[in-house]
Amino acid sequence: MIREIRKIGDPVLRRKARKVEKVNKDVQKLLDDMIETMRAGNGVGLAAPQVGVLQRALVVEIEANEKIPGSGVTYALINPEIVRQSEETWESQEGCLSIPGWRGEVERPLRIVVKALDREGNRIRLEAEGWVARVLQHEIDHLEGVLFIDKLTAPDRVWRVEEGREEETTEEMALATP
Numbered sequence: 204m205i206r207e208i209r210k211i212g213d214p215v216l217r218r219k220a221r222k223v224e225k226v227n228k229d230v231q232k233l234l235d236d237m238i239e240t241m242r243a244g245n246g247v248g249l250a251a252p253q254v255g256v257l258q259r260a261l262v263v264e265i266e267a268n269e270k271i272p273g274s275g276v277t278y279a280l281i282n283p284e285i286v287r288q289s290e291e292t293w294e295s296q297e298g299c300l301s302i303p304g305w306r307g308e309v310e311r312p313l314r315i316v317v318k319a320l321d322r323e324g325n326r327i328r329l330e331a332e333g334w335v336a337r338v339l340q341h342e343i344d345h346l347e348g349v350l351f352i353d354k355l356t357a358p359d360r361v362w363r364v365e366e367g368r369e370e371e372t373t374e375e376m377a378l379a380t381p
């Protein structure tokens with residue numbers, strides 16, 4: 204089921220999401236709906252607060268691309284937590300399904316290690332770099348009520364783009380992946 208994506212100005216996007224205490228059918232249905240909603244919106248990630256649910260759950264899916272490590276995989280994570288991050292960072296443009304029509308430049312650690320529960324409630328540890336690491340960090344920020352516009356490299360590093368193309372991973376962006 205495609206859920207309504209909350210847009211900037213909706214207070215739910217600024218609230219902190221709660222830890223999921225039990226991985227049950229409701230949480231799995233939420234994740235499945237989020238995957239469907241993300242795909243319908245041509246996004247590469249979605250966090251539960253973006254569909255109005257204040258629970259710590261997110262999905263990430265970047266179309267398979269040989270230049271992007273970890274692409275072509277659908278990540279559905281519960282209670283994700285960054286346990287390690289590289290000192291090395293990189294800057295790139297990001298968009299957000301909750302901020303249609305805008306893209307901004309954000310600096311983030313290049314590599315991260317994430318601990319989480321998977322859709323079945325199993326404990327997993329995920330090493331990610333480049334784009335997958337960036338999108339995971341963007342979605343984990345949503346769980347804290349943080350948006351990419353809070354983290355711009357400079358106040359003017361934000362641009363208007365055609366709606367629906369905010370999160371598109373262009374060839375140019377893929378080539379920029381370290």
Ligand code: ZN
Nearest residue numbers: 298299300301
């Ligand atoms: Zn977002």
